Every structure is written in C-alpha cells, then in structure tokens.
Amino acid sequence: MEKMGREGGSTLYPCLGDRSASPFTLRAKGVLRGGWPPDITNGAWFAGDEPFGGALIVPTCGDMLLLTPRD
Numbered sequence: 001m002e003k004m005g006r007e008g009g010s011t012l013y014p015c016l017g018d019r020s021a022s023p024f025t026l027r028a029k030g031v032l033r034g035g036w037p038p039d040i041t042n043g044a045w046f047a048g049d050e051p052f053g054g055a056l057i058v059p060t061c062g063d064m065l066l067l068t069p070r071d
Contacts, residue, residue, distance in 0.1 A: 028067050030062050038060075045059060046067075
C-alpha cells in the first residue's frame with residue numbers, strides 16, 4: 001500500500017500493490033479525521049477486488065476505509 005495523494009479533508013488515494021505491476025489507485029472517501037489514519041504505513045489489510053473496490057483496515061488503530069475505484 002502506498003499513499004498516492006489527498007484531496008481536501010475527505011478523500012484519500014491509496015495505491016495497492018506494486019505500481020509497476022498492478023497500479024490500482026482507489027478512492028477512500030468519508031469521515032477521515034484529518035487525513036491518513038495513523039500507522040497506515042506500518043501495514044493495512046485489504047478485503048475486496050482491486051478493480052472494483054473493497055475495505056482497507058488499519059489493524060493498529062482500528063480505522064476502516066471503504067474504497068471505490070478512482071475513475
């Protein structure tokens with residue numbers, strides 16, 4: 001998981017996997033309490049199908065982001 005960007009205070013763009021092999025950039029939108037969840041760079045669990053979206057859970061803080069395709 002790589003942080004790709006941020007749009008305002010309500011939309012984050014994570015990229016799952018290796019950008020050169022599988023560049024799925026998804027959109028996490030909603031109540032985000034000021035940006036990226038703490039400890040997201042230490043690892044997160046993804047459940048879903050990259051082209052269609054899913055859920056990203058940060059186990060150390062318990063935050064969950066619902067992901068949809070960026071485009």
